[in-house]
Amino acid sequence: MSDKLRVFLVDDHDLFRAGVRAEIGEHVELVGEADAVETAIELIRERVPEVVLLDVHLPGGGGRAVITAVRETHPEIRFLALSVSDAPEDVVDVVHAGARGYVTKSITSDELIAAIEKVATDDVVFSPKLAGFVLDAFTALDPGDVDDEWASLTAREREVLQHIARGYTYRETGETLFISVKTVESHVGSVLRKLQLTNRNELTRWAAKRELI
Numbered sequence: 001m002s003d004k005l006r007v008f009l010v011d012d013h014d015l016f017r018a019g020v021r022a023e024i025g026e027h028v029e030l031v032g033e034a035d036a037v038e039t040a041i042e043l044i045r046e047r048v049p050e051v052v053l054l055d056v057h058l059p060g061g062g063g064r065a066v067i068t069a070v071r072e073t074h075p076e077i078r079f080l081a082l083s084v085s086d087a088p089e090d091v092v093d094v095v096h097a098g099a100r101g102y103v104t105k106s107i108t109s110d111e112l113i114a115a116i117e118k119v120a121t122d123d124v125v126f127s128p129k130l131a132g133f134v135l136d137a138f139t140a141l142d143p144g145d146v147d148d149e150w151a152s153l154t155a156r157e158r159e160v161l162q163h164i165a166r167g168y169t170y171r172e173t174g175e176t177l178f179i180s181v182k183t184v185e186s187h188v189g190s191v192l193r194k195l196q197l198t199n200r201n202e203l204t205r206w207a208a209k210r211e212l213i
Contacts, residue, residue, distance in 0.1 A: 023112070
């Protein structure tokens with residue numbers, strides 16, 4: 001069994017996909033490709049890669065549509081946007097949808113491999129020019145504008161919710177937030193009661209629908 005990261009590639013340009021295969025194929029296990037939204041959703045769900053390299057502009061709805069649909073059934077899959085576009089609206093759009101990073105197609109092969117590895121460990125990666133767009137967008141976001149349910153949660157409950165929805169275990173969440181596992185469990189219980197949910201899968205879907213992860 002290969003110990004390489006399982007990667008799926010989504011881009012509507014055949015020549016670009018061929019170039020990516022040539023550059024990173026020896027370093028990762030490419031488990032599939034797609035050139036449009038519906039095909040991408042179907043094959044990603046079937047192959048269940050660890051990381052999806054995703055263009056933001058695609059026939060049939062764009063990269064955001066792929067992320068939103070896949071995260072409903074496979075919230076553990078990580079997305080790294082790889083696009084020629086460096087427009088702020090494109091960056092913010094896919095990050096809101098759940099992408100863990102965004103790099104432009106001017107990236108080198110070594111940088112791309114490193115970005116894939118980081119995203120696979122739930123780290124975030126942005127081309128330097130793009131990081132400011134994301135920071136500005138999320139700094140400007142008022143959680144109270146999301147909806148009344150989100151506004152009903154305490155700041156700590158929101159932090160715990162987002163970690164759990166991103167796939168962190170209770171122990172990992174506690175270590176990241178410097179609180180005990182029991183405290184994490186308590187917060188999760190409170191969040192589920194307030195949101196009238198029954199388990200973490202429902203919580204993940206709730207958070208993904210509101211673009212909070």
